[in-house]
Amino acid sequence: MGLRVLAAMSGGVDSAVAAARIAEAGHDVTGVHLALSANPQSHRTGARGCCTIEDSRDARRAADVIGIPFYVWDMAERFQRDVIEDFVAEYAAGRTPNPCLRCNEKIKFAAVLDRALALGFDAVATGHHARLSDGVLSRSVDPAKDQSYVLGVLTREQLSHAIFPLGDSTKAEVREEAARRGLTVADKPDSHDICFIADGDTRGFLAQRLGAAEGPIVDQGGEVVGSHQGAHGFTVGQRKGLRIDRPAPDGRPRYVLSIEPVSNTVTVGPRSALEVTTITCGTPVWNGPAGRDDLTVQLRAHGEVYPCRFDETGDGLTIELGRPATGVAAGQAAVLYSGTTVIGSATIVSAA
Amino acid sequence: MLPEAIEAMTEQLKRPGNASSLHATGRRVRRVVEESRETIADALGARPSEVVFTSGGTEADNLAVKGFYWSRRPRRRVLVSAVEHHAVLDPAHWLGDAQDAHVELLEVDEHGRVHPETLRAAIERDPDDVALVSIMWANNEVGTVQPIHVLAAIAHDHGIPFHTDAVQAVGQVPVSFTGSGADALTLTGHKVGGPIGVGALLLARGVTPIPVLHGGGQERDVRSGTLDAPAIAGLAAAVATAVKEQEATARRLGALRDDLIRRVREAVPGVVLNGDPVDRLPGNVHFSFPGCEGDALLMLLDAKGVECSTGSACSAGVAQPSHVLLAMGADAAAARGSLRFSLGHTSTSDDVDRLIEVLPAAVERARRAGLG
Numbered sequence: 001m002g003l004r005v006l007a008a009m010s011g012g013v014d015s016a017v018a019a020a021r022i023a024e025a026g027h028d029v030t031g032v033h034l035a036l037s038a039n040p041q042s043h044r045t046g047a048r049g050c051c052t053i054e055d056s057r058d059a060r061r062a063a064d065v066i067g068i069p070f071y072v073w074d075m076a077e078r079f080q081r082d083v084i085e086d087f088v089a090e091y092a093a094g095r096t097p098n099p100c101l102r103c104n105e106k107i108k109f110a111a112v113l114d115r116a117l118a119l120g121f122d123a124v125a126t127g128h129h130a131r132l133s134d135g136v137l138s139r140s141v142d143p144a145k146d147q148s149y150v151l152g153v154l155t156r157e158q159l160s161h162a163i164f165p166l167g168d169s170t171k172a173e174v175r176e177e178a179a180r181r182g183l184t185v186a187d188k189p190d191s192h193d194i195c196f197i198a199d200g201d202t203r204g205f206l207a208q209r210l211g212a213a214e215g216p217i218v219d220q221g222g223e224v225v226g227s228h229q230g231a232h233g234f235t236v237g238q239r240k241g242l243r244i245d246r247p248a249p250d251g252r253p254r255y256v257l258s259i260e261p262v263s264n265t266v267t268v269g270p271r272s273a274l275e276v277t278t279i280t281c282g283t284p285v286w287n288g289p290a291g292r293d294d295l296t297v298q299l300r301a302h303g304e305v306y307p308c309r310f311d312e313t314g315d316g317l318t319i320e321l322g323r324p325a326t327g328v329a330a331g332q333a334a335v336l337y338s339g340t341t342v343i344g345s346a347t348i349v350s351a352a
Numbered sequence: 353m354l355p356e357a358i359e360a361m362t363e364q365l366k367r368p369g370n371a372s373s374l375h376a377t378g379r380r381v382r383r384v385v386e387e388s389r390e391t392i393a394d395a396l397g398a399r400p401s402e403v404v405f406t407s408g409g410t411e412a413d414n415l416a417v418k419g420f421y422w423s424r425r426p427r428r429r430v431l432v433s434a435v436e437h438h439a440v441l442d443p444a445h446w447l448g449d450a451q452d453a454h455v456e457l458l459e460v461d462e463h464g465r466v467h468p469e470t471l472r473a474a475i476e477r478d479p480d481d482v483a484l485v486s487i488m489w490a491n492n493e494v495g496t497v498q499p500i501h502v503l504a505a506i507a508h509d510h511g512i513p514f515h516t517d518a519v520q521a522v523g524q525v526p527v528s529f530t531g532s533g534a535d536a537l538t539l540t541g542h543k544v545g546g547p548i549g550v551g552a553l554l555l556a557r558g559v560t561p562i563p564v565l566h567g568g569g570q571e572r573d574v575r576s577g578t579l580d581a582p583a584i585a586g587l588a589a590a591v592a593t594a595v596k597e598q599e600a601t602a603r604r605l606g607a608l609r610d611d612l613i614r615r616v617r618e619a620v621p622g623v624v625l626n627g628d629p630v631d632r633l634p635g636n637v638h639f640s641f642p643g644c645e646g647d648a649l650l651m652l653l654d655a656k657g658v659e660c661s662t663g664s665a666c667s668a669g670v671a672q673p674s675h676v677l678l679a680m681g682a683d684a685a686a687a688r689g690s691l692r693f694s695l696g697h698t699s700t701s702d703d704v705d706r707l708i709e710v711l712p713a714a715v716e717r718a719r720r721a722g723l724g
Contacts, residue, residue, distance in 0.1 A: 030651070071651055118721035119648055 002027035003122040011055030013185045014127030016062035021165040031063035031070040036079040082106035091232040094261035095331025101150040109158040123161045131167030139340040142170035152335030152345040203233045215264030237327020275324035281317040281346035288343035296337045317346045354545035356593045361586030371579045381581045388588035395595040397528030404553045404571045409519040409540035412553035413439040416515040416536040419561020420484035427483040433458045433466045434679035463628040464496035479510040489521035493676045494627030495636025504533035523594030529554045546590030550583035606634040612704045635695040644689045644718040652714040661692045
């Protein structure tokens with residue numbers, strides 16, 4: 001007897017193929033599209049996002065082709081509170097959040113999973129590119145599409161109710177399979193950016209919610225070299241858009257080194273000053289096996305991977321990188337891997 | 353579809369033609385259309401000339417609401433009940449948004465009834481400015497049947513045209529167009545066991561709304577478009593059959609409905625029956641399940657082979673609390689936790705048994721899942 005599986009269907013090609021595969025494997029599958037906006041038109045128009053009426057229809061059409069029941073669940077309130085408001089608050093606090101990761105942690109594998117379990121489902125399946133076997137999460141065979149990073153925050157309990165049917169396939173294979181199965185979303189463009197920021201203008205989105213507040217841009221010595229319209233418009237490691245008219249004494253480009261929300265100060269400096277080797281994190285989530293061979297850490301989505309070692313402190317984690325990293329922003333997740341297997345994660349608090 | 357309707361329609365599908373043509377084929381098709389018109393008029397207490405064929409209920413409602421408003425300019429008040437179907441409500445709101453109309457929603461009581469005094473008081477606030485009144489014969493969600501002839505008479509006291517959407521009523525309760533006193537009445541094929549995509553507006557003689565569709569003027573110059581003779585033949589056969597069998601159907605479904613209501617109340621303590629307890633459609637049962645989300649319950653019942661409906665769905669498929677239940681005074685949570693069980697000519701007591709078998713566990717589970 002198969003499992004009762006809720007397949008989260010965004011309207012994209014990945015989740016459609018994921019649903020088709022588990023249905024074909026003999027499980028009792030129900031497709032659910034998550035409506036994340038109370039007013040869907042206000043989100044991205046076109047076929048790139050995951051929040052439009054068109055996406056909802058694409059998901060329904062795919063479910064019809066697969067031959068599974070399909071429903072729309074209204075998750076707009078939870079999404080607003082746990083993802084959008086969290087996103088704004090994190091920026092206001094000088095940190096750089098990852099909303100996709102937060103959505104997995106708080107919506108797909110929390111609110112949706114809880115509701116699914118209460119309604120008698122055994123698991124939630126998604127079209128994420130990651131492998132999951134016996135509750136152990138590891139990278140997709142397609143390194144360019146691997147999404148284990150944004151799933152690395154899930155607990156063992158959450159992972160025990162998750163199914164990721166695409167981890168052994170490349171994106172190209174998934175598209176080919178979609179076409180073979182007659183799923184019309186086969187050639188739909190990949191989604192990028194942040195689904196709730198329709199025009200991709202994150203700075204404008206934040207300015208609208210947090211307001212403009214002029215503040216100083218200072219160098220490492222504390223000297224004011226420019227001004228800005230709100231510290232929330234900046235991310236550690238950012239080089240473009242600083243609008244400093246005075247060149248640095250050595251003529252080299254300047255980067256955002258840190259953001260101090262209380263004094264609304266942005267500190268800039270040379271690239272060399274961005275390099276860090278010690279990363280301090282909050283309480284870790286251990287969700288993988290005990291093995292500690294070939295340890296690496298990934299510090300942002302689709303980011304570089306660094307060899308590392310780590311020590312657990314009282315209520316956190318200190319990670320020592322094998323070579324320096326640049327642009328490490330507080331608020332992002334540090335996901336630890338042993339080889340290609342995720343062993344745990346923690347939120348970055350500071351780096352030096 | 354009723355076998356009579358399928359037969360009448362397929363017979364005509366084999367013999368295409370345009371009822372407006374003058375040649376022999378046209379005459380033959382015209383005869384089918386006119387006989388269908390006579391059949392429908394006869395079944396619903398109207399004159400044949402009062403039957404205006406449309407593409408269905410939505411078009412008929414639009415023609416009545418917009419057409420009466422335009423023909424009654426410069427009057428601006430549009431009075432519609434708060435529990436109308438969107439096919440009446442949305443044209444009315446469009447008139448308000450785009451055509452300077454003053455749309456006033458007539459309040460209903462906790463059972464969804466429009467009280468005659470409510471209509472009278474609304475009209476008398478400024479009778480000379482009222483363009484039209486539209487109140488449905490029976491509600492599609494909660495099944496409440498309105499006292500149409502009383503309401504129509506109040507509108508006529510002031511010379512105001514009265515439209516009623518009787519899509520849900522035809523074949524379920526006795527419907528006489530002349531007896532109701534309404535100036536316009538909407539019906540549609542698929543609600544009487546006929547084809548989808550065909551309906552009619554019964555339009556009293558001498559009443560001329562401005563058309564919504566301009567063109568060949570085929571239907572009394574009020575509605576244009578080549579007539580769909582096969583669909584019209586199917587509609588007529590369905591209306592005739594449904595009306596002929598109305599009394600027997602109402603008796604059978606009414607008994608099934610009362611049994612369903614009694615057994616659901618026993619099986620699930622705390623359920624609330626919505627709609628008028630007495631004056632309701634024989635095939636309609638509508639319950640609120642406190643602590644449940646209707647969507648969750650629907651999904652669980654669907655998985656067990658029981659098909660039912662929640663309120664109206666918005667375009668993205670996100671269930672919104674029903675405007676009908678909200679107008680009846682329900683709060684948003686109660687409105688979201690409601691389901692309609694419709695009984696039709698294929699429903700049997702086995703269906704009720706099946707529902708009672710699976711409902712308590714589904715409610716229990718939906719309650720555990722909470723209100724989302």
